[in-house]
Amino acid sequence: MADSRPNILFIMADDHAAKSISCYGAGINNTPNLDRLATEGMKFNHCYVTNSICTPSRAAILTGTHNHVNGVMTLDSKINKHLPNVAKQLRVGGYQTAMDHEPTGFDYWEVVPGQGEYHDPQFIGPSGTTRESGYATDIITDKSLNWIKSRDPKKPFFMMCHHKAPHRSWECDPKHKNLYKDPVRVPDTFTDNYKNRAKAAKVAKMRVAEDLTYMDLGLAQPDGPAHIVGTKMLDTWSWFDRKIPDPEDVTKLKLIDKEDGTVFTFKSRQELAEFKFQRYMQRYLRTVQSIDDNVGRMLDYLDAGGLAENTIVIYTSDQGFFLGEHGWFDKRLVYENSFNMPFLIRYPREISAGSICNDIICNVDFAPTWLDFAKVRKPTYMQGVSFRQLLKQRTPQDWQQVAYHRYWMHRDIIHEAYAHYAVRDKRYKLIYWYNEDFGIEGTRPGGEEKKWELFDLDEDPMELFNCYFEPKYSDVVKYMTKLLEDKMEEIGDEPVHPRQI
Numbered sequence: 001m002a003d004s005r006p007n008i009l010f011i012m013a014d015d016h017a018a019k020s021i022s023c024y025g026a027g028i029n030n031t032p033n034l035d036r037l038a039t040e041g042m043k044f045n046h047c048y049v050t051n052s053i054c055t056p057s058r059a060a061i062l063t064g065t066h067n068h069v070n071g072v073m074t075l076d077s078k079i080n081k082h083l084p085n086v087a088k089q090l091r092v093g094g095y096q097t098a099m100d101h102e103p104t105g106f107d108y109w110e111v112v113p114g115q116g117e118y119h120d121p122q123f124i125g126p127s128g129t130t131r132e133s134g135y136a137t138d139i140i141t142d143k144s145l146n147w148i149k150s151r152d153p154k155k156p157f158f159m160m161c162h163h164k165a166p167h168r169s170w171e172c173d174p175k176h177k178n179l180y181k182d183p184v185r186v187p188d189t190f191t192d193n194y195k196n197r198a199k200a201a202k203v204a205k206m207r208v209a210e211d212l213t214y215m216d217l218g219l220a221q222p223d224g225p226a227h228i229v230g231t232k233m234l235d236t237w238s239w240f241d242r243k244i245p246d247p248e249d250v251t252k253l254k255l256i257d258k259e260d261g262t263v264f265t266f267k268s269r270q271e272l273a274e275f276k277f278q279r280y281m282q283r284y285l286r287t288v289q290s291i292d293d294n295v296g297r298m299l300d301y302l303d304a305g306g307l308a309e310n311t312i313v314i315y316t317s318d319q320g321f322f323l324g325e326h327g328w329f330d331k332r333l334v335y336e337n338s339f340n341m342p343f344l345i346r347y348p349r350e351i352s353a354g355s356i357c358n359d360i361i362c363n364v365d366f367a368p369t370w371l372d373f374a375k376v377r378k379p380t381y382m383q384g385v386s387f388r389q390l391l392k393q394r395t396p397q398d399w400q401q402v403a404y405h406r407y408w409m410h411r412d413i414i415h416e417a418y419a420h421y422a423v424r425d426k427r428y429k430l431i432y433w434y435n436e437d438f439g440i441e442g443t444r445p446g447g448e449e450k451k452w453e454l455f456d457l458d459e460d461p462m463e464l465f466n467c468y469f470e471p472k473y474s475d476v477v478k479y480m481t482k483l484l485e486d487k488m489e490e491i492g493d494e495p496v497h498p499r500q501i
Contacts, residue, residue, distance in 0.1 A: 002154045003094060006347065006373055007311040009148075010160045010366075011298065012061075013291050014054060014167040015331065016317035018342035020288050028184050028323075029285045033296030034344065037315055041346030042355040042391060048362050048403035048424065049319040052331045052338045056408075057318040057363055058162075062086060064367035064382035066404070068493050073408040084379060086367035090158045093376035098147045099160040108147055112136070116164045118171035118287075119225040133225075135173045136164045137287075141294040145301055158370070161298070165287040168330075169215050171223040172286035177259075179289055184281040186274060189462050192326040197466045198453050200418035200433045206322065206330040208280055209273035213241040217279045222259045244276065277324050284323065312347040312373060314366075325462075332417040334405045334431055335463050339424070347373075351391050360401045360426065361387045383491055401426045404487045410435045421493075423484040429455045429463070430480035434496045451497070454480065 019026040023038040037043075050060050051067050059072035062085045067073045071080060079085075087097045087105030098108040110125040121136045122129055123143075132139045144161040151157050172179075194202040205211045214220040220241070222229045247253055250272055255264040266272040295315060302308040320338045322328035331338040341363065345351065364384035371378050372386035389396055403424045410419035422431040431453040454468040454477060467473045488495050 003156050004310070005094075005156045005375060006349070007156050007307065008090075008095075008158045008370055008373065009298065009302070009311055009313045010158075010370075011163070011295060011313070011315045012160070013163040013165060013288075013315075013317050015319070015321045016166055016288065016291065016342060017321040017323050017337065018317075018340060019323055019337070020166075020285060021342050021344075023344070024342065028281070029180065029288060031288065031292040033292045033299060034315055036296075036299060037313060037344035037346045038354070040348070040353050041313070041344065041351045042357055044343035044345075044357045044359075044361060046358060046360045046403075046426075047316070047341045047343035048339055048360065048405065049341050050362055050364055050403075050405055051407055052319040052334065052405065053407065053409065054167075054318050061318075061363050061366050064364050064378075064384040066364060066383055066491050066493060067406065067408070069381075069383065069491070075409065075412075084381060086370055087158065087160075089367075089371055089376050089379060090374055093371075093374055094155060095374060096151050096155050096157045097159075098144070098157070099162070110143060112164060115167060118164065118169075118223070120227075121164075135290065137173070137290040137294050140164070141297055145298065148301070156374070158374075163291055163294075165291055166284055170280070170283035170287050171218075172283065173290045174224060176286040176289045177223075180282050180285045183278055184285075186277060187324045189326045189464065190273075190277065190324050192464070194326075198418075198431070198433045198451070200333070200420065201326070201335075203416050203418075204328070204333065205414065205416045206328040206332070208277050208324055208327055208329055209269075210246060211243060212276050212280060212329065213243050215241045216283075217244070217276060218283060219244070219255055219258060246272070280329060281323065309348050312345065312370075315344045316341055316363075330415060332407055332409070332415060334407065334420060334422040334429070336429075336457070336461070339403075339405055339422075345391065347391070350388075352393065355393060357390050357393075359387075359390050359395055359399060360403050360424075361390065362403050402483065402487055404484075404491065404493075406493065421484075421488075421495075423480065423487055424457075425480070425483065427456065427458050428476055428480050429453075429457060430468075430477075430484055431455075432484075432497050452477075 018024045020029055021034050022029060022031045023035040023043060049057050051057060053075060055075050055077060056067045056072050059070045059079050063070045085105050091097050091105055097106045099106045110123045112121050113124055118136050120131060120133055122131050140163055144159060250266050250269050253266060302311055319331050320340045321331050322337050325337045365387050368378050368382055368384045368386040369388055372388045406421040408419055418433050419435045420431055420433045422429060433451045452468045453466045454473060455463045456467055468477060
């Protein structure tokens with residue numbers, strides 16, 4: 001007799017900002033297939049990452065624990081293969097498991113080495129290394145569908161389909177290279193001067209105007225497979241790739257599009273900065289389009305095969321991403337555009353079409369939720385909580401409307417992002433920056449206060465005004481500090497700020 005428990009298809013892209021999914025309402029691109037998950041299921045507006053960087057986020061999702069517990073705190077950290085994880089729990093519970101990644105607990109896996117390539121990528125699997133011809137997003141989808149087709153239909157499956165796109169350096173499928181030629185609206189905070197906020201915001205090297213490189217913007221050589229464009233000058237972006245200069249006299253700068261030979265000149269630094277922004281957005285959104293196409297392929301397969309009714313389909317990203325907000329690209333920082341993950345979920349048997357959830361969930365909650373649906377016992381080591389009741393639009397009275405974040409990679413060589421931790425409830429966000437003695441411009445010198453930021457997200461959704469020092473927020477500071485300390489105590493994380501006794 002076939003097992004009636006739901007299949008679980010978890011699709012995750014790398015660095016995909018919610019703003020670049022059209023159902024989130026920014027109006028900068030069109031993603032009809034991703035939007036299907038929202039119109040046929042539920043959209044979450046407040047899903048948060050516990051550490052806004054790729055490897056630690058994936059570890060938190062897989063284990064249901066925070067990074068100080070699973071040990072994956074930086075990009076270079078390796079997950080201990082002996083640790084329990086959700087795939088192991090599901091496999092013991094009778095699920096077939098597959099993933100395009102290498103941790104234990106999966107019946108089938110394939111992984112791209114390092115960050116992988118957009119065109120003709122290599123894959124490492126149990127039988128060795130192969131090179132596949134084509135575009136990465138298509139190939140990953142093909143491999144995922146082939147596994148679903150070859151599964152045992154009598155047993156439920158758990159498939160994690162992880163896409164490389166839209167990770168830097170944003171090389172699109174050639175069929176999408178003419179999309180998004182109209183200018184994208186420049187964010188209101190694009191020229192943010194970081195006044196009266198932590199030094200960490202000002203020194204981060206993630207600025208569109210200053211830190212994007214020739215490779216990032218497709219100005220070093222044409223994008224495409226080697227048999228068409230030749231051997232890559234660099235295998236991927238790196239700090240060895242040159243940043244585009246910002247000369248004293250910008251009118252003397254000329255940039256050449258290696259695709260068609262177009263020469264770009266500039267009358268002002270602002271014009272150069274906005275050129276970089278538009279070029280960045282074109283490249284980013286074109287890679288997103290292939291994600292949308294391929295999610296559509298997977299949804300169509302489930303529909304045609306009669307699997308849609310009993311398959312939970314989830315789409316998310318490993319964290320948020322800055323698309324010019326505060327002048328930035330990349331992630332890492334706990335400001336909202338990086339902290340907030342897109343999260344769309346469809347399961348016709350339990351989720352009402354077109355529903356929206358404004359409760360707070362975190363990526364450590366994913367694994368317990370899957371186990372809940374699979375009728376597999378949640379192990380005691382997991383720190384997340386199943387949000388299955390939220391999917392039924394029933395918010396438990398004791399639901400924690402709290403998200404915790406900790407970024408450990410202090411001043412990495414490329415981005416200069418400072419270590420910090422933070423807590424957010426439905427209105428406020430409190431941040432503590434540490435590991436270095438630095439101040440906040442425009443405030444009194446000295447004292448621990450200089451390492452704190454507080455944002456009132458109802459009054460200041462763009463996070464431009466640190467209100468930590470405002471007298472009218474003194475009670476909020478006390479409340480949020482206690483909330484932070486209580487959360488750290490609950491999950492066993494160690495604070496570095498002086499505790500008030």
